[in-house]
Amino acid sequence: MSAPDIILSARQLTKRFSGFTAVNGVDLDVERGTIHALIGPNGAGKTTCFNLLTKFLQPSAGTIKFNGRDITSMAPAAIARLGVVRSFQISAVFPRMSVLENVRIALQRRRGDSFDFWRNQKVLNDYDAEARERIEEVGLTEFIGETAGELSYGRKRALEIATTLALEPEMLLLDEPMAGMAQEDVSRISALIRRISAKRTILMVEHNLSVVADLSDKITVLARGEVLAEGPYETVSKDPRVIEAYIGAGHG
Amino acid sequence: MSVTTETTYSSASQAMPIGTPRHHIIIFAVLLGLLLIAPFLLYPVFIMKILCFALFASALNLLLGFGGLLSFGHAAFFGSASYVTAHAAKVWGLTPEVSILLGTGSAAILGLLIGALAIRRQGIYFAMVTLAFAQMVFFFALQAPFTGGEDGIQAVPRGNLFGVLSLADDRTLYFVVLAIVFGGLLAIYRIIHSPFGQVLKAIRDNEPRSISLGYKVNRYKLAVFVMSAALAGLAGSTKSLVFQLASLTDVYWTMSGEVVLMTLLGGMGTIFGPFVGAAVIVTMQNYFASFGAWVTILQGTIFVISVLLFREGIVGVLSKWIKKPL
Numbered sequence: 215m216s217a218p219d220i221i222l223s224a225r226q227l228t229k230r231f232s233g234f235t236a237v238n239g240v241d242l243d244v245e246r247g248t249i250h251a252l253i254g255p256n257g258a259g260k261t262t263c264f265n266l267l268t269k270f271l272q273p274s275a276g277t278i279k280f281n282g283r284d285i286t287s288m289a290p291a292a293i294a295r296l297g298v299v300r301s302f303q304i305s306a307v308f309p310r311m312s313v314l315e316n317v318r319i320a321l322q323r324r325r326g327d328s329f330d331f332w333r334n335q336k337v338l339n340d341y342d343a344e345a346r347e348r349i350e351e352v353g354l355t356e357f358i359g360e361t362a363g364e365l366s367y368g369r370k371r372a373l374e375i376a377t378t379l380a381l382e383p384e385m386l387l388l389d390e391p392m393a394g395m396a397q398e399d400v401s402r403i404s405a406l407i408r409r410i411s412a413k414r415t416i417l418m419v420e421h422n423l424s425v426v427a428d429l430s431d432k433i434t435v436l437a438r439g440e441v442l443a444e445g446p447y448e449t450v451s452k453d454p455r456v457i458e459a460y461i462g463a464g465h466g
Numbered sequence: 467m468s469v470t471t472e473t474t475y476s477s478a479s480q481a482m483p484i485g486t487p488r489h490h491i492i493i494f495a496v497l498l499g500l501l502l503i504a505p506f507l508l509y510p511v512f513i514m515k516i517l518c519f520a521l522f523a524s525a526l527n528l529l530l531g532f533g534g535l536l537s538f539g540h541a542a543f544f545g546s547a548s549y550v551t552a553h554a555a556k557v558w559g560l561t562p563e564v565s566i567l568l569g570t571g572s573a574a575i576l577g578l579l580i581g582a583l584a585i586r587r588q589g590i591y592f593a594m595v596t597l598a599f600a601q602m603v604f605f606f607a608l609q610a611p612f613t614g615g616e617d618g619i620q621a622v623p624r625g626n627l628f629g630v631l632s633l634a635d636d637r638t639l640y641f642v643v644l645a646i647v648f649g650g651l652l653a654i655y656r657i658i659h660s661p662f663g664q665v666l667k668a669i670r671d672n673e674p675r676s677i678s679l680g681y682k683v684n685r686y687k688l689a690v691f692v693m694s695a696a697l698a699g700l701a702g703s704t705k706s707l708v709f710q711l712a713s714l715t716d717v718y719w720t721m722s723g724e725v726v727l728m729t730l731l732g733g734m735g736t737i738f739g740p741f742v743g744a745a746v747i748v749t750m751q752n753y754f755a756s757f758g759a760w761v762t763i764l765q766g767t768i769f770v771i772s773v774l775l776f777r778e779g780i781v782g783v784l785s786k787w788i789k790k791p792l
């Protein structure tokens with residue numbers, strides 16, 4: 215067996231907030247082409263990890279590498295341009311724009327004519343066909359003209375995924391993509407995530423353990439900012455320390 | 467935050483590609499028609515004043531309503547352009563179009579300097595930084611030798627357009643001013659409805675998300691800041707030729723406040739709101755000029771009432787009413 219192909223790796227990643235250490239010496243290796251889940255009780259530091267990996271927060275210590283390249287000192291927009299695109303725990307759509315416009319914003323960035331202030335926005339209609347495909351994939355076609363801010367919570371999450379996918383990122387970081395979704399949407403998005411993982415790498419925070427069990431190739435469990443356990447679901451779920459951390463935090 | 471757009475679309479409108487809404491074209495056409503006959507019915511200088519402030523407020527609205535950035539220092543751009551144009555026309559004897567270009571260019575450069583520093587701050591801090599810089603520009607205008615101190619630059623010659631057409635006559639000047647202002651308004655309309663404008667709206671709606679999609683948001687903010695400053699400068703330059711005067715009033719902080727008031731009263735983030743706001747405020751100042759200091763109090767009262775009663779501003783309310791963006 216050859217050495218695993220690591221797309222994203224973090225070493226001794228640490229974040230301190232005025233005296234409180236939210237993430238403490240985390241080592242993380244995400245293998246290319248896999249679905250890697252980051253789980254842990256509330257307040258474990260999962261979102262903070264995401265913020266560090268995408269540089270929305272500056273690490274207090276540690277290094278981050280993407281495709282072997284040190285990205286620790288890069289700006290968040292630059293990391294997105296490299297192909298690491300994140301979603302947010304609190305749904306992040308452009309609320310006053312339509313569903314179609316939301317997705318088009320992502321397409322527009324990828325194709326790079328976004329400083330054209332003298333051209334009529336009609337030129338953006340060129341992106342419609344592709345935008346419609348992305349919207350179709352997440353099952354939002356009937357809401358395509360609707361204002362994003364007025365969608366239900368689960369549909370906002372779906373729109374967010376469509377927007378992220380429009381960038382065709384090499385790697386996606388999804389922070390609780392299924393939170394607040396109805397069961398049928400969870401199934402649809404699960405299937406979508408599995409489908410897109412064929413060509414991409416996904417790091418995902420998710421509280422829905424059946425989704426995690428179903429989708430992920432590898433799981434890292436965080437508790438109090440530190441890695442508690444790591445491995446496939448079968449091993450991790452039987453780890454007494456993991457069970458204790460979850461029971462201790464009231465997850466059962 | 468309230469969502470002003472319609473909630474439901476029919477399946478027919480879903481399929482409709484974006485473009486210029488017909489009612490916008492109609493409103494622009496009607497507006498232009500009215501403005502073409504206005505100088506024969508009303509005092510041209512009065513309408514020119516409205517036009518200049520309409521452009522000024524629309525420039526601010528580009529930044530505030532579409533860039534989501536509240537500047538409390540836009541008088542710096544309006545005023546400095548006004549001074550530069552007045553100086554160029556009077557001392558250097560340049561033609562009006564060149565003087566206006568110089569004034570507008572100066573405002574753009576000043577906008578680049580102030581904007582580069584201000585966009586590093588968010589929300590109220592952004593407003594404070596712009597205000598602070600505008601105060602520096604004010605003190606500079608107060609002290610510098612070529613601004614004429616308390617007197618300002620008076621008796622600015624309107625000159626001959628392209629060296630041939632005399633603008634001394636109010637009505638001749640009016641059509642030039644109308645062309646400048648209308649051109650400016652159309653430019654703003656285009657910027658808002660361009661690929662760039664679309665990104666601006668995205669940043670205004672959700673900045674972190676825009677960053678996560680790979681947009682270098684500060685570049686867009688700086689770009690719109692400079693555009694807004696340049697257009698505010700265009701308004702200031704034009705104004706100094708209309709009144710043949712550049713004075714401290716143009717750079718004073720109350721001027722920054724007034725243009726914010728016009729924008730909010732008319733409806734920030736709307737297309738036609740700033741025009742309406744400017745028309746209302748200028749008309750009020752004009753007709754109530756005899757009340758002296760009371761005008762300020764009246765303005766304050768109107769502001770408070772409008773903020774309390776219709777937060778979306780006059781045009782914002784109308785737009786909700788007819789369920790169409792205005």
Ligand SMILES: Nc1ncnc2c1ncn2[C@@H]1O[C@H](COP(=O)(O)OP(=O)(O)OP(=O)(O)O)[C@@H](O)[C@H]1O
Nearest residue numbers: 231234236254255256257258259260261262263303
């Ligand atoms: N900006 C901040 N300043 C101070 N403390 C913070 C900040 N952001 C997060 N924290 C703290 O860091 C800890 C980890 O938070 P984080 O949001 O990463 O947890 P999480 O694992 O994502 O939890 P959840 O499952 O609830 O989303 C929490 O105790 C939180 O209060």
Ligand SMILES: [Mg+2]
Nearest residue numbers: 260261262303
């Ligand atoms: Mg979280």
